[in-house]
Amino acid sequence: MPWLKNLIKISKTISNQSSSYNKSITPLASPLLTQFLQFTKQYSTNHHVVGLEATKSDQKPRIVVLGSGWAGCRLMKDIDTNIYDVVCVSPRNHMVFTPLLASTCVGTLEFRSVAEPIGRIQPAVSTQPTSYFFLANCNAIDFDNHMIQCQTVTEGVETLEPWNFNVSYDKLVIASGAHALTFGIKGVNEHATFLREVHHAQEIRRKLLLNLMLSDVPGVSEEEKRRLLHCVVVGGGPTGVEFSGELSDFILKDVHQRYAHVKDYIHVTLIEANEILSSFDDRLRVYATKQLTKSGVRLVRGLVQDVQPEKIILSDGTNVPYGLLVWSTGVGPSPFVNSLDIPKAKGRIGIDEWLRVPSVQDVYSIGDCSGFLESTGRQVLPALAQVAERQGKYLASLLNKVGKEGGGHANCAQNINLGDPFVYKHLGSMATIGRYKALVDLRESKDAKGVSLAGFTSFFVWRSAYLTRVVSWRNKLYVLINWLTTLVFGRDISRI
Amino acid sequence: MPWLKNLIKISKTISNQSSSYNKSITPLASPLLTQFLQFTKQYSTNHHVVGLEATKSDQKPRIVVLGSGWAGCRLMKDIDTNIYDVVCVSPRNHMVFTPLLASTCVGTLEFRSVAEPIGRIQPAVSTQPTSYFFLANCNAIDFDNHMIQCQTVTEGVETLEPWNFNVSYDKLVIASGAHALTFGIKGVNEHATFLREVHHAQEIRRKLLLNLMLSDVPGVSEEEKRRLLHCVVVGGGPTGVEFSGELSDFILKDVHQRYAHVKDYIHVTLIEANEILSSFDDRLRVYATKQLTKSGVRLVRGLVQDVQPEKIILSDGTNVPYGLLVWSTGVGPSPFVNSLDIPKAKGRIGIDEWLRVPSVQDVYSIGDCSGFLESTGRQVLPALAQVAERQGKYLASLLNKVGKEGGGHANCAQNINLGDPFVYKHLGSMATIGRYKALVDLRESKDAKGVSLAGFTSFFVWRSAYLTRVVSWRNKLYVLINWLTTLVFGRDISRI
Known part of the structure; x- marks a missing residue:
C-alpha cells in the first residue's frame, strides 16, 4: 500500500x-x-x-x-x-x-x-x-x-x-x-481561463471589465486597444457557444450603452478545430452559425498550437492577439x-x-x-x-x-438483490446562442430522428427548463429576479 | 515641481x-x-x-x-x-x-x-x-x-x-x-481586515466560512477550534458595533442551523479603548451594551499593542487568540x-x-x-x-x-458671486446592533437634547431610511429581496 x-x-x-x-x-x-x-x-x-x-x-x-x-x-x-x-x-x-x-x-x-x-x-x-x-x-x-x-x-x-x-x-x-482538457498545449493553464467553477466566472468578469476600462484610458494605442478587447473562446461545444452568445449580448446591449467610447474595438472570436455544437442536429448547427455570425461572433476553424501571454498561435501559423482567453475544449x-x-x-x-x-x-x-x-x-x-x-x-x-435490507455496513451487501441496472435515456440537448435565441434538440442520440427547435421558443424552453431544475427555491427566485433586472436595468458592471 | x-x-x-x-x-x-x-x-x-x-x-x-x-x-x-x-x-x-x-x-x-x-x-x-x-x-x-x-x-x-x-x-x-487608522500598531496591515471596501467584506466572508469549515475537520484541537472561531473586532464605533451585531445574528441563526457541530466554539469579542458608540446618547449606549452582551458579544475595554498572525496582545499583556480580526478604528x-x-x-x-x-x-x-x-x-x-x-x-x-454664469473654464470664476456658503446640519446617527434592533439618535450634536430611539422601531427606521438612500432602483430592489430571502431562507453560506 x-x-x-x-x-x-x-x-x-x-x-x-x-x-x-x-x-x-x-x-x-x-x-x-x-x-x-x-x-x-x-x-x-x-x-x-x-x-x-x-x-x-x-x-x-x-x-x-x-x-x-x-x-x-x-x-x-x-x-x-x-x-x-x-x-x-x-x-x-x-x-x-x-x-x-x-x-x-x-x-x-x-x-x-x-x-x-x-x-x-x-x-x-x-x-x-x-x-x-x-x-x-x-x-x-x-x-x-x-x-x-x-x-x-x-x-x-x-x-x-x-x-x-x-x-x-x-x-x-x-x-x-x-478535469479540463488542454491537450498538452503549452501556456493554456497559465494564460487561459476555464469555465467550470464560480471562481473562473468571477475571473472572466473581472478581466473583461478591467480590459474595458483600461482601453478607455489615454495612452493605449489603437492596436493594443483591439488586443485588450479581443475575447477569444477556444472550443465550440455548448459551453463555448453559450459563453460566446452571452458575450455578444453583453457587447450589443451593455457595452454599446455603458462603454460607448470603446464599443467599436471589442470583438469575439470562437475557435473550434471541427464543427461547432457537433452533437446537435445539422439544421440547428447551421442556425447557430448564422445567428452567432449575425451577432458579430467571428467563427474560426483552427487548431491552437501555442498559448502566449498576449496571443495564441494556430497550427497554420496565424497569430491571434487576445485580451481575454476562455478555454472550453471538454474534459478528461x-x-x-x-x-x-x-x-x-x-x-x-x-x-x-x-x-x-x-x-x-x-x-x-x-x-x-x-x-x-x-x-x-x-x-x-x-x-x-x-x-x-x-x-x-x-x-x-x-x-x-x-x-x-440491512446491507448498509461494509461487506454486508453481497447477498442483496440490487434490482434493475441503471439505464440512461438521453432527454435531449439545449444551448443558448444569445439574442434571446436557443437550440433545443430532443433526439435521443446523434443519429436518431426527433424534434428539434431553434429560436425564441427554444430560448423560452431553455430558460423555463433550467429554472425548474435550479435546486433551491432561494436560487430559483434569484435566477428569475436576475433575468428580470438584466432585462430592465441591464447587466451589473461594478468590478468588485 | x-x-x-x-x-x-x-x-x-x-x-x-x-x-x-x-x-x-x-x-x-x-x-x-x-x-x-x-x-x-x-x-x-x-x-x-x-x-x-x-x-x-x-x-x-x-x-x-x-x-x-x-x-x-x-x-x-x-x-x-x-x-x-x-x-x-x-x-x-x-x-x-x-x-x-x-x-x-x-x-x-x-x-x-x-x-x-x-x-x-x-x-x-x-x-x-x-x-x-x-x-x-x-x-x-x-x-x-x-x-x-x-x-x-x-x-x-x-x-x-x-x-x-x-x-x-x-x-x-x-x-x-x-485611510483607515492603524495608530502605527505593528501587524495591523498584515493580519487584520478593514471594513471599507467591497473586497474587504468579501475577504471577511471567505475567511469566516473557511474557518467554520476547517474547525469541523478531524485533527483540529479544541484550543485551535476556539481560536479559529474567535472573531475579534477592534473599534467600537458604528462600523465595529454593526459588524459585531451582524456576526452575532449570523451565529445565533445560521451557524446554529448550518454549522451545528461547531456552534459552541464561535465567539465574538469587541475591543474598544474607550466607550462604544461614543457619539451616541448615553441611554442608547447603555441599551446597545446590554443588547450586544445578550447576543453573546464579549465587550472588552482595552488597547491593542501588537498584532501577530494568530493573536493580538493588549497593553495590559493579555493575549487574545483570533481566527478573524476586523479593524475599524476610524480614518485619517x-x-x-x-x-x-x-x-x-x-x-x-x-x-x-x-x-x-x-x-x-x-x-x-x-x-x-x-x-x-x-x-x-x-x-x-x-x-x-x-x-x-x-x-x-x-x-x-x-x-x-x-x-x-460663464465661469466654468479655468481661471474664469473670480468675479462670480458664489451664493450662500455651505452649512452642515446634522440629521442624527443610526446604527444596528443585531437581532432586529437598532439605535436612532436624532440630536443635532453630542451635547444637544433631542429624540433618541432604540429597539425594533429604530431597526425599522434604520432599514427604511437606508433603503430610500440606496442610489439606484436596481439596488433598492436587490437590498429588499436580500432582506426578504435572508428572513425566509437564511443567509447564503457558499464560499465562492
Missing part, C-alpha cells in the same frame, strides 16, 4: 514541525479517537493521523461521497439519512449549476444564484451529529480497509498548514468529476482518477451496470469520473450534467434499498 | 523598456494628441506622456473628480452635463453604499446590492464622447497649470504595466477620501493628501466655507479628505457619509451656478 507509506512520511514531517503547529493539530482527546488510534496503529506507530473510524454494527452505516457536483449532490439529496450518515469530502462547499455559469461571466446572472451550498442540498451534513462536510481533497483510497486519506484545503488561511486525516467508509461513492480524467489502481474505461473509473466498481467491495462511481466497463457491453456515457444527475438519483435509491 | 521630475524619470524608464511594451503604450496618433504633446513639451522633452489637454474656450469646461465615494458620486450625480464634461479618476469603478457594507460580510446582503457603478450614477462618463471614467490613481497635482498626473490601476492584467497620463482640468474636485489622512503642498486642517485638505481650497484656483475638496480651515471659524466636520453627501450636493449646485 504505497499511500500508507506516504501517510507515514507526511505524519513524520508533521511531528517534526514547530510546537505551535503541533498544538494546532493535536488529536481530539476523545474515546472515539483512542479507538481510532488503536485502529491505525496496525499500519504505523509513533505518529498521529486522526479521522473518522469505522462504524460499529449498532451505529448507522456511513456513506462517504467524494465530490460536490451534479452526481454527488443529487445522490446526497436523495439519500435516506434515517438509514445512513453522510460524509461529503470536496474542495468546494457548494454545487455549481453549470448550465447557467456562462451567464454569470457577463452579469446576466449573479454568481450566488448558480451556487448551492451542500448544507442546503443535504442539511444532515451540518445538523446531524455524525454526518459531515469536509473541505478537503481525497488523496488516496485504501479499498481493502474501507478507508480514504484526505488533505484539508486551507488556501486563504495563513496560520494553518494543510493536514491529513482518514475517513472510514461503509459505502464509498466516487463522484469527483473530471483527473490526476486523482489516474492515480487509482483499478480497471478503467477510456481513462475513467470502470463501473458495472449498477454503477459499482466491480473489483472492490462497497465502492461506486458516478458522473464524469466514471464510465461503463467494456465487459458491460455498454458505451461510456458522455460527460453531461444530465447523465451525472440521473446516476446520482439512481444510486441513491439503490443504496437506500440496500440499507433498508 | 518635484512630481514633474518623477514624471520624467518614469517616462524615461518606460522608453527604455522592451519594444513589445512600448508598442502597447504608444500615443494615439490624433490631432488632439499632437497638440497635447506640444503642450507637455514645455515641461519635458524626448518622452511621451499622454492624456487630456486643456479645454478651449469654445469647448465645454471639464470638471475632474478624484474619488468615487459618497462625496464624489453625489457631486457627479447632480452636475449638469449640459454645462460640463465630467472626468472621474478613481481606483474603483463603483461607489460603495458603506452603511450596509457590514451586512454583506455574513450574507444578509449581497456584495453587488451595495455597489453602484459610476456609469449608473452619472451615465455621461460612459456615453458622452468627452466625459470619462479612468480606473487610475491621481499621484500629483500641478495646481499652477491646472493639471493632474495619474497612474492606471492594472492589477489583474499580467500583460500590462501601469502607465502614467495627465488630465487638465477647469475645475478640480478632490474627493479621494481617507491618506498618503496622497499628506503629499499635497497646501494648507491643512487637522491633516485634511483645508477648505473655506464654499468648499474651495483657497490658496489655489479652481480646486475644491469635499468628503473625508477635507476640513474647514481654522480661518473659517468652523469646526472640522466628522468623517461621515452624510457630511460627504451633503457637500457633494452643495458643490454640484455651486459649480452648476458658476458654469451657468
